Amino acid sequence: MGKNSKINIWVLIAGLAVGVASLLLTFLGNPKNMGFCIACFVRDIAGATGLHQAAVVQYVRPEIIGLILGSFIMSLATKEFKAKAGSSPAVRFILGMCVMIGALVFLGCPLRMVIRMGGGDLNAFVGLAGFAIGILIGIFFLKKGFSLKRNYTVTTTEGLAMPISAVVLLVLVIAVPSIFIFSEMGPGSMHAPLFVSLAVAMVVGALAQKSRLCMVGGMRDAVMFRDFNLLSGFGVIFVTILVGNIILGNFNGFSTYLQPIAHASQLWNLLGMVIVGWGSVLLGGCPLRQLILAGEGNGDSSVTVFGMLVGAAFAHNFKLAGSAASLDPETQVYNAGGIANTGKVAVAFIFVVLLFVSVMNIPKLEKKAA
């Protein structure tokens, strides 16, 4: 691992906490292999607020609220809360949309990808290959000088936008739940008790803030700087989930067949995660990291999260998201699942968008120097 192998203990603790929390929340009612999934849960919130009408994925996921608030509280405690913004916000919004659509084509953010891997879902290993390819493409542009330019210190209001939004959502879902749409069947109807999810996510959010845990940062730093700090968190989550599933009797070996809320359309598993890897490198962090930074007062990450919310709505309104493999209970006919043609077109279009953003943000001078 070279000289640069110093691993921060907090990354290991955070990885362990994410793994245990995910197993616990699934045990208490969250969908299988979905103890945590930033993409799925933001998508469920988009559904609950009526931004899309996919009846099976509508729920105000307290995990998202908890992650933001956990990060917010920890950043206040460590005096790291800083209102910053102004680094290409509109481009970040669009990249947030792209990453979300890519994740929903695959059916999971990078965090759920690791959770699915630990649950024995071989489709997720195809996703991992795509994720790695996407990160390598992103690194190529970083080395060419890609940058969304610097941010600036802004008023505290900007920094509080996301934490306050999270509090408002929480108050509303507790006080007047009837204004939201809640799935009666499907993944959206499966959830751990609200306050357990909230509390667990706050702990995870605080630890993720403290440790800088990031799925895309792990591979990026390992490739670019031979720095394996963040990647160790990725590894700990996988091992914790795998061992936990074996202990709980949930593990049935590795297979691509009929995995929970997953499809076996491998080209699209791969390409969906290429988008997530590439887009996340351009953004400087995976969807989880964007939520955590939004909690720390980063307005650019808050905009990215809002972009993810809109991307999720688009993914379902325009039928871009993957549909899970299924087995007809009567005929026993197996359907491997996959994505509709609209989704395939969207994937192709997003590659064009990512390439455009990547190339256009390389300074000309740097281009010559490189």
Add this chain to the structure above:
Amino acid sequence: MVDARGLSCPMPVVMVQKEVNANKPSELEVLVDAKVCVENVTRYATSQGYKVEVKEVDGEFSMMLKKA
């Protein structure tokens, strides 16, 4: 000097890496404005054989990298 204030990860480390690879300086001053960047630059600089001193002024950090 590398001024990476306002840049988010991993840009500060990329800039330091470029400077180190290109000019192999025995001393290098790096300006950043987030603790996470201090941590990341320190990890990288240490791996390249630098000792790192950090001074904080008004929420910004001045890092002095010196070849050990």
